[in-house]
Amino acid sequence: MAFSRFARTLASLASKQTEPSCSIAQRAFATTTTVNGIPVEVHNESGSKRVVVTKSLPGDRWLQYLVKAGCRVEVCKHPDIILSNAIIKQLLGGKCDGVIGQLTEDWGSELFEALRQAGGKAYSNYAVGYNNVKVDEATKRGIPVGNTPGVLTETTAELAAALTLAAARRVPEADVFMRSGQYKGWLPTLFVGQLLQNKTVGIIGAGRIGAAYARMMVEGHKMNLVYYDPYPNKQLEEYIRLYGELLRHRGEPPVACRRVETVEEVLKEADVVSLHCNLDASTKHLINSQRLAIMKKDAVLVNAARGPCIDEAALVAHLKANPDFRCGLDVFEDEPAMKPGLADCPNAVIVPHIASASLWTRSGMATLAAANVAGVLSGYPVWNKQDILPFVEKPMTAVPAAAPSIVNAKELGLKMASD
Numbered sequence: 001m002a003f004s005r006f007a008r009t010l011a012s013l014a015s016k017q018t019e020p021s022c023s024i025a026q027r028a029f030a031t032t033t034t035v036n037g038i039p040v041e042v043h044n045e046s047g048s049k050r051v052v053v054t055k056s057l058p059g060d061r062w063l064q065y066l067v068k069a070g071c072r073v074e075v076c077k078h079p080d081i082i083l084s085n086a087i088i089k090q091l092l093g094g095k096c097d098g099v100i101g102q103l104t105e106d107w108g109s110e111l112f113e114a115l116r117q118a119g120g121k122a123y124s125n126y127a128v129g130y131n132n133v134k135v136d137e138a139t140k141r142g143i144p145v146g147n148t149p150g151v152l153t154e155t156t157a158e159l160a161a162a163l164t165l166a167a168a169r170r171v172p173e174a175d176v177f178m179r180s181g182q183y184k185g186w187l188p189t190l191f192v193g194q195l196l197q198n199k200t201v202g203i204i205g206a207g208r209i210g211a212a213y214a215r216m217m218v219e220g221h222k223m224n225l226v227y228y229d230p231y232p233n234k235q236l237e238e239y240i241r242l243y244g245e246l247l248r249h250r251g252e253p254p255v256a257c258r259r260v261e262t263v264e265e266v267l268k269e270a271d272v273v274s275l276h277c278n279l280d281a282s283t284k285h286l287i288n289s290q291r292l293a294i295m296k297k298d299a300v301l302v303n304a305a306r307g308p309c310i311d312e313a314a315l316v317a318h319l320k321a322n323p324d325f326r327c328g329l330d331v332f333e334d335e336p337a338m339k340p341g342l343a344d345c346p347n348a349v350i351v352p353h354i355a356s357a358s359l360w361t362r363s364g365m366a367t368l369a370a371a372n373v374a375g376v377l378s379g380y381p382v383w384n385k386q387d388i389l390p391f392v393e394k395p396m397t398a399v400p401a402a403a404p405s406i407v408n409a410k411e412l413g414l415k416m417a418s419d
């Protein structure tokens with residue numbers, strides 16, 4: 001089938017997965033060596049605190065934070081894309097003060113115990129979500145855990161919007177059609193999709209990213225919003241109310257925003273449903289076969305949150321039974337694998353977990369993760385303001401003397417920047 005053939009051709013082009021490269025300045029001062037049997041790139045060799053970074057990171061501002069804090073930085077160059085616990089433990093070795101780790105790694109009792117035994121005092125995830133981290137295991141061992149909120153919001157929301165449009169307007173299917181030479185001329189019935197303008201968008205999880213996505217869809221396509229979140233997002237509601245007023249003032253149909261009491265109400269009402277909740281016990285398989293069955297037959301379902309929020313096998317069955325139903329997925333239940341049959345569904349748009357993949361965001365995430373580790377190792381208090389941009393954008397001589405985001409700060413009794 002043409003769709004699978006296209007997928008195979010593109011896959012062969014992309015088969016060499018590349019890691020983000022370091023900047024020229026950064027590379028110039030780096031040496032490559034082997035530590036505990038693992039290849040690493042070393043920066044600031046004479047630094048007194050050893051910080052291990054499990055994957056190469058984009059940009060070089062992150063490195064400046066660690067160097068300024070007197071750290072020797074070792075970036076793992078092991079060829080495995082996903083590092084096992086055994087490799088990470090080998091990498092940590094007998095002395096390691098801090099780690100920047102990835103969401104693909106299993107940071108639980110085994111790794112935090114290894115870090116504690118190596119004298120570790122700080123860990124930061126290179127992600128805003130931290131469902132791969134057992135925070136209580138770190139807290140038990142007195143290890144602060146950082147994450148990187150605030151720089152992923154717009155980038156992730158934009159990718160969710162891209163998936164929405166690609167699915168609604170069947171962009172990948174039409175692309176396959178063109179590339180395979182099937183286009184013989186314009187036809188009234190060719191790749192007819194869904195118009196979004198003035199329809200209803202539904203959000204599950206109206207936090208930072210959910211609200212940014214909601215604004216894009218409401219402002220861009222004049223969609224009405226219906227959302228479910230255990231907590232109301234008053235700022236978002238007020239924003240849409242004022243935007244509705246503006247439209248009314250201009251003589252255009254206004255938009256409305258409504259928070260509902262159940263996920264089901266969103267699913268029944270919305271033409272597009274996008275998931276933006278965090279993954280925990282309450283959101284695992286939040287979308288299952290029963291809930292898919294109550295969605296509109298030609299709805300679009302988007303997931304740029306976490307794969308297990310959707311029962312993916314149930315989704316595959318639903319896509320097969322309902323060819324007009326479409327989905328856009330950035331994340332997968334058994335990542336990097338997909339459930340059998342998903343790749344053959346032309347009504348699914350699938351991308352490899354790239355929602356945060358803009359250069360600004362990925363560099364910003366590196367900066368925040370490094371500032372977390374550097375801040376803790378320097379004995380700084382924890383930043384307690386929403387606005388983290390000073391860490392990312394101020395000159396290095398004027399950045400706050402704080403760790404930007406430590407998720408277990410309260411449990412560990414860490415001092416806050418404003419205390």
Ligand SMILES: NC(=O)c1ccc[n+]([C@@H]2O[C@H](COP(=O)([O-])OP(=O)(O)OC[C@H]3O[C@@H](n4cnc5c(N)ncnc54)[C@H](O)[C@@H]3O)[C@@H](O)[C@H]2O)c1
Pocket residue numbers: 128129130149150152156204205206207208209210228229230231276277278279282283304305306330331353354355356
């Ligand atoms: N695909 C990606 O690359 C990517 C990038 C960034 C973030 N994410 C995911 O997106 C999630 C959201 O990020 P954020 O910065 O907006 O976080 P956030 O904490 O600001 O928002 C999460 C929202 O989900 C809500 N929520 C919690 N449980 C819920 C439930 N049972 N039902 C409905 N809503 C629920 C919370 O109340 C909150 O408003 C992250 O946890 C992460 O897993 C994915």
